[in-house]
Amino acid sequence: MPDLGEKDSRPSWVPVKKNPEFACSVMGGIDSNINSVTEEKIIPAVAVKSFPLRRRYTAEELVKGVSEGDRMMLSQAITLIESNAPKDFDKAQRVLQALLPRTGNALRIGITGVPGAGKSTFIEAFGQMLCSSGHRVAVLAVDPTSSITGGSILGDKTRMQMLSREPNCFIRPSPAKGTLGGVARKSRETMLLCEASGCDVILVETVGVGQSETTVRSMVDFFMLIVLTGAGDDLQGIKKGIMELADAIVVNKADGDNLNRALVAQGEYERMVEFIRPATEGWKTHAYCCSAIKKAGLKELWEVMQAFSQVTKKSGVFKQRRQKQVLSWVHSMIDEHLHNLFYNDNLIKGRMPAVMQSVLNSVISPSQAVTELIRAFDMDRAAVKHFEDISRSTHKK
Ligand code: GDP
Secondary structure, three states: OOOOHHHHOOOOOOOOOOOOOOOOOOOOOOOOOEOOOOOOEOOOOOOOOOOOOOOOOOHHHHHHHHHOOOHHHHHHHHHHHHOOOHHHHHHHHHHHHHHHHHOOOOEEEEEEOOOOOOHHHHHHHHHHHHHHOOOOEEEEEEOOOHHHHOOOOOOOHHHOHHHHOOOOEEEOOOOOOOOHHHHHHHHHHHHHHHHHOOOOEEEEEEOOOOOHHHHHHOOOOEEEEEEOOOHHHHHHHOOOOHHHHOOEEEEOOOOHHHHHHHHHHHHHHHHHHOOOOOOOOOOOOEEEEOEOOOOEOHHHHHHHHHHHHHHHHHHOHHHHHHHHHHHHHHHHHHHHHHHHHHHOOHHHHHHHHHHHHHHHOOOOOHHHHHHHHHHHHHHHHHHHHHHHHHHHHHHHO
């Protein structure tokens, strides 16, 4: 260790002639250029290079890169889609617009289940199986908790370490922060970008919180519910109605001592789906068993998904669903836009508390409150437009 000497070890506020009560001193740090054992100077073998900041690509470069299947460019394009900066919105939409003709060719599969059911283990094993048979797979996540915590608990690369090393697999965590509507819009557009980059299977994972299952159902062709054994006990953990969304119910962890219980559970679910309206017209939902850990039953499930694709494509249900989905995306985006416009309006923000208080005090009815707020909103929008027109005409002069 280099000799710092008495002078260097004394904090500046310690008197030169320090008294014994000054017990603290500054310790000499370790000099990274000195070998702490031999005390010889270390000459770095390779000079540390300074990397330039990642450059922002043009829309044209992103379109070209994504079309060529470049993963780095795909990541960049998704980051642009996920950006909340208004300046990025137009560029992101230009990229998406140019890539639209290359989209729509993947089989979109939604996967849900309670935490611990084995979703990420399943996706890891299933994704690897698909990649090894030549498919290009994208794994996305719709995580409603991200809008609350600002973080993501799903689709995390660290949860699927083997799969994330596959060159034919692209894993993207849930877009962080934002309303479920915002997260859904970004996930749908991300899905399109992945298709444009050549992915032919999209796996969308979600955990059953809030409306996330319905949201994912509205994004995918085939929806799969992963459940645990002991259907009777575990059913409490499955939300009512979720089975009506599923095209397949998969009892995972059908291995070891659990195998027999899994088969019993499969039978119980099979009986239950008899009483449920099928999620997809012309397709009978069945219960299956698999073991994600032992990689058992995965090939059979892929065959079920392919059969689903063939049957629904032949009957036209596949195309009809996609058309319905795209139209409902438009409506949900309009809803989201109007919602933001209304609740972010300064006049509305100012008036809302007093109007709500009047409703609580029974001074006005809820309907009157709505009429009053909407009228105020209309007037405010008209005033804003009026000022914009005036400023535009003054600029022209
Ligand atoms: P997720 O929360 O639904 O994503 O569940 P995980 O994939 O993280 O799995 C939860 C736990 O179940 C982990 O400890 C897994 O190792 C275990 N697990 C997942 N799949 C299987 C399986 O097929 N068999 C057995 N025995 N355990 C499994």
